[in-house]
Amino acid sequence: MDNAFTFFAQQMLNGLTLGGLYALIALGYTMVYGIIQLINFAHGEFFAAGGYMGVILLSYMAGAGYMDTHPWLCIGFSLVLSMLYCAMLAMAVEKVAYKPLRHSSRLSVLLSALGMSIFLQNALMLTQGVYDKAYPGGIFGAPFEIGGVIVNYMQLLILALTAGLLVALNFLVFKTRVGRAMRATAQDKVMSALVGINSNRVISLTFAIGAGLAAAAGIMVGFYYGSVRFEMGFVPGIKAFAAAVLGGIGNITGAMIGGFIIGMVEIMAAAYIPYGGEYKDVCAFIILIAVLYFRPTGIMGENVDDTRV
Amino acid sequence: MTHGFRKQLLYFMVALVWLFALLWPLLDINPDGTLGFWRSFAAWMPIAVAGSIVFVLYQIRQAGWLGAPARMLETGRQALGARLSLIPAWVWFVLIAAVFFAIPQFTDRRVHDILIQVLVYVCLGLGLNIVIGLCGLLDLGFIAFYGVGAYTYALLSLHYGISFWLALPVAAFLAMIAGCIIGYPTLRMRGDYLAIVTLGFGEIVRIILNNWMSLTNGPNGVMAKPLTVPLPMFEGGFRIEEVALRSLGDLYYVAFFLAIITIIAVNRLNFSRIGRAWEAIREDETAAELMGVNTFAFKLMAYAMGAVFGGLAGAFFAARMGFVAPESFTFLESALVLSIVVLGGMGSIPGIILGAFAIIALPEVFREFQMYRMLAFGGAMTFMMLVRPAGLIPAKRMGKRGEEEE
Structure with a gap:
């Protein structure tokens, strides 16, 4: 095997890992966009909060000595707990900042979401400190x-966990009663309410699931890069949004594919384009703009009836 | 208060308490397992106290105990309003301008500094107001134009020794070009997509400023020459000499001049044919297009005009600080300007001036709470959207879009 191919394969692996996140x-x-047509700006903050919750729990368990005896149990436990915590946090944010505005203009909801994002990010900064928090290594x-x-x-763990969560989510959305309710609400809120679906509960659940997945990503980013930071939710948040748009917003399979594409392109740009490393953050934005310009429905097509673009 | 509303309010309160209860563990456990309740206690106490006071006042008002004084206040206000409306608007303008003109004579350095900052943010807020308030396009990357203006002046003064007043139109022009470049591909999108794409563009500009070492000197920043004004000199024959303004009191007048120019320009734009077209686009883009408004051209113009004022403010910022670096142009700055516009009232010039004072000057007065500034802005933004989406001083010509049916 020659050198160039090895290099490419290495970048491929890195891209897949990042893309999974x-x-x-x-x-x-x-x-969330599929169900209430809102860009949840605070979503990146759930990701960061998940990372922080993970580092808090893991450091606590490491301090108590459990980390040396049962490392996998500790990781699993903190993962589940952080996901649950972020799910609850997202439901609370939805109830406070979005639900009262369900019938206001889109600009109001968007600004409210932005306010929540700034609020949560600064709450993290003020109380957890400005500096990076290290994850237990080794x-x-x-x-x-x-x-x-x-x-x-x-x-490998990231890839396995991502794949597992994606399969679980697909099962939940496409094979269960709850998933059917979610899809029905996304299609037509009034009609689904008429057939007895509690749309408020479904929306809460959607927020909770999304935030739970983000929290899992937060913990894995913490392990992968070794630390978390209060503002870490911002840039990955935008890139993930670019991924969602790329895949066709509202389309779950599309978001998965879009995520992998964005991660792959970013890594490849850093590896192969001169000065790509410095400008790798620009890639996602350029993809986002290009997709919105040339094919606003994304590669997989939109699942929502939306006339905004 | 209807039963349904009361129930909703109750739900909301429960959700709010739940949110804070959820935030507690995250906020109060350090990674080493120790608890830090006192630290966030200091943060939450003022919020809780302010919240309780507002809630109690609200309850008192709902109970009708304030009926008599409130009615008296209301009649008095109406009588006063009727009396005052006889005075033409320009008298007010001149009066307020005179007060602001006189302020530096009676105050010290610290006040000058705060006022200059407020005036810069008034310019920025009014520039963003054109885009959001008048044209209804949510722009989250507005600070990019501020950065373009600042770097234009810094680089021109550094490399070519061009004075502030010559660089000012160049900065405005380059910011306008940047606005067109960003606006052209993005303006076909609506609402949410536009917001996120402008956010992306704002970040791109910052990343470029950060990485283009040969032009911008990267994260190290660029030194800018101090602001000079041409003054006639009579000693040893008449000549015109560039005198550097070093005292903040003098710089204040330059900022004041820029703010006045911006206020007049935005006011004139607002009540012109262009302003009406913008407002038509804001209220209903499809209808505006059917009525013969060239929506794309007018949206691009709104973008470019907003960018011009951002560029002017940026050039002044560079001259006043004497130094520019990419970290002055982060997303949080965009959010700050946005919260000024939202708090003051979208589309309302007096509202935005008030908003700039509230958001820039108030935290300076309460220095101890400096750290909680952005936290409070985030909370205030959500809160304003919940209780008063039109802002502190709502714009007079605002359609029903604020309470759209869906």
Whole structure:
């Protein structure tokens, strides 16, 4: 195997890992947009809050010594707890900032969402500090090599967990009663209410699921990069939104594919384009603008009846 | 108060309490497992106290205990309003301008500094007002134009020694070009998409400023020359000399001049044919287009005009600070300007001036709470949308869009 191919395969793996994380965040955007046509600006903050909740729980358990004896149990426990916590947080934010504005203009709801985002981000900064918080390291052992490609156990875990969550979500949305209610509400709120679906409950649930997925992504980002930061929700949030738009907003499969594409393009741009590393954050924006300009319904098509674009 | 509303309010309160209850654990546990209740206690106490006071006042008003004094106040206000409306508007304008003109003579450096900042944000707010308030386009990357203006002046003065007054139109022009470049591909989108794309563009401009080392010196920033004014000199023969303004009191007058220009320009635009076209687009874009308004051209013009005022403010900012760096042009600055417009009232010039005072000057007065500034803005933005979406001083010519049916 030659060097160029190994390099490419390495970048491919990194891109897949990053893309999986974006996909997890993008799902929250796309589900919320699909159901109430709102860009949930605070979504990136749920991602950051998940990361922080993870570091709090893990450090606490490491301090108590459980981390050395049962590392996987600790990770699983903090993952589940953070997801639950962020789900509840998202439901609370929805009730406070979005639900009273259900019948106001879109601009009002958008500004309210933006206000919530700034509020949560600054709440995190004020109380958890301005500096990075380090995740406990050294749990996953040394990376190994397959044909010259260096594989980190963390990357495998991220890929496995992402795949698992995506399959679970697909099952939930397309195979269960709750999922059917969600899809019905996304299609027509009035009609679904007439056939006995409690749309408020469905909307709450949508927020909760999206935030839970974002929280999982937050913890994995914490492990992958070794630390979390109060403003970490902002840029990944926009990129994930770009992914959601790329896949066709409101379309769950599209958001997953879009996430992987955005992650892949970002990594490849950093690796192959000169100065790409410095401008890699621009890639997602350019993709976003290009998609909105040339194909506003995204690659998979929109699932919502929307005349806005 | 109807039963349904009371029930909704109750739900809302429960949800609010729930939100704060949920925020507690995140806020009060340090990663090493220790608890830090006192720290966030200091943060939440003022919020809780202010919230309770507002709630109690609201309840008192609902109970009708304030009926008699409120009625007296209302009749008095109406009588006063009738009396005052006889005075033409320009008298007010001149009076307020005179007060502002005189202020630096009686105050110290700190007040000058705050006032200059307020005036810069008045310019920015009014520029953004054209885009959001008049034309109804949500622009979350407005600070990019501020950055373009600031860097234009800094680089021109550094490399070519061009004075502030010559650089000012160049900065405005370049900001306008930037506005057109950003506006052209994005203005086909509506509402939410436009918001997120402008946000993306704002970030792109910041990233470029941060990484284009050969032009902008990257994160290290650029030194800008101080602001100069040409003054006639009579010692040893008549000549005109560039005198650097170093005292804040003098700079205040420049900021004041820029703010007055902006206020007059935005006011004239608002009540012109262009302003009416913008408002028609804001109220109903499809209807405006059917009535023969070239929506794309007018939207692009709104963008460019907004950018012009952003560029002017930026050039002044660079001259006043003597230094520009990319970190002055983050998304939070955009959000700050946006909250000025939202708080003051979209489309309302007096509202935005009041908003700039509230958001820039108030935190300076309460210095101890400086850290909670952005937290309060975020909360205030949501709160304003919930209780008074039209802002503190709502615009007179605002259609029903504020309470759209859906």
